[in-house]
Amino acid sequence: MSPRPKRQRRLNEPPAVTGFIPDDGDFDSKDIIILLYEEYEAIKLADYQALSQLEASKIMEVSRPTFTRIHDSARKKIAKAFMEHKHLRIGGGDVVFNEKWYLCNDCESVFKIDSSETTDNVICPVCHSKEIVEIQNADTNFRKYRGMHGRTRYRDGIGQQPDNCICPKCNYSIPHVAGVPCNSQLCPTCNIRMVRENSYHHKNIINKRKP
Numbered sequence: 001m002s003p004r005p006k007r008q009r010r011l012n013e014p015p016a017v018t019g020f021i022p023d024d025g026d027f028d029s030k031d032i033i034i035l036l037y038e039e040y041e042a043i044k045l046a047d048y049q050a051l052s053q054l055e056a057s058k059i060m061e062v063s064r065p066t067f068t069r070i071h072d073s074a075r076k077k078i079a080k081a082f083m084e085h086k087h088l089r090i091g092g093g094d095v096v097f098n099e100k101w102y103l104c105n106d107c108e109s110v111f112k113i114d115s116s117e118t119t120d121n122v123i124c125p126v127c128h129s130k131e132i133v134e135i136q137n138a139d140t141n142f143r144k145y146r147g148m149h150g151r152t153r154y155r156d157g158i159g160q161q162p163d164n165c166i167c168p169k170c171n172y173s174i175p176h177v178a179g180v181p182c183n184s185q186l187c188p189t190c191n192i193r194m195v196r197e198n199s200y201h202h203k204n205i206i207n208k209r210k211p
């Protein structure tokens, strides 16, 4: 018997992080727990935004029992990652985003395209690369795993710089607010996710940026 086709779950936008790793770096980089996009969304809606399961299920356009199942699965995975010090990676699942989001595989900028714009031959607005992938449900479409960069970023990054979020294209910047990740904010003119000024990621983009 083939499984019943699942209805796609609706998400506003992809998460602004690709995953989490243990702070001390003591983990097996190949032993990864995949938290599906819909599981991440379930945690966001039910635990972070404290919506009822009924409200959350409506937003994701699934039945309430389905939401409960997704949410339970998400919690089990997160608990396992915490207790067993595993790399938790976000991606995959059966979702549809409300807007078209892209990742540049060269400079790692993340941007979205207005529904009115053509989506043929999309190039990176920051570095003009054609190595663009649409962020969608297929995990393979998402950012390549970059080894220990997580630690490098952590060391180079937060805590030793002016605390600003900056647009990697136009340099529009705003003060960073604790609890609001820079990459959860879009540049109002470029529709590109902002980055922490002078972070590893930001320096990487600057090296590749073209006018």
Ligand SMILES: [Zn+2]
Residues within 6 Å of the ligand: 104, 105, 106, 107, 108, 109, 124, 125, 126, 127, 128, 129
């Ligand atoms: Zn780029």
Ligand SMILES: [Zn+2]
Residues within 6 Å of the ligand: 167, 168, 169, 170, 171, 172, 187, 188, 189, 190, 191, 192
């Ligand atoms: Zn901008």
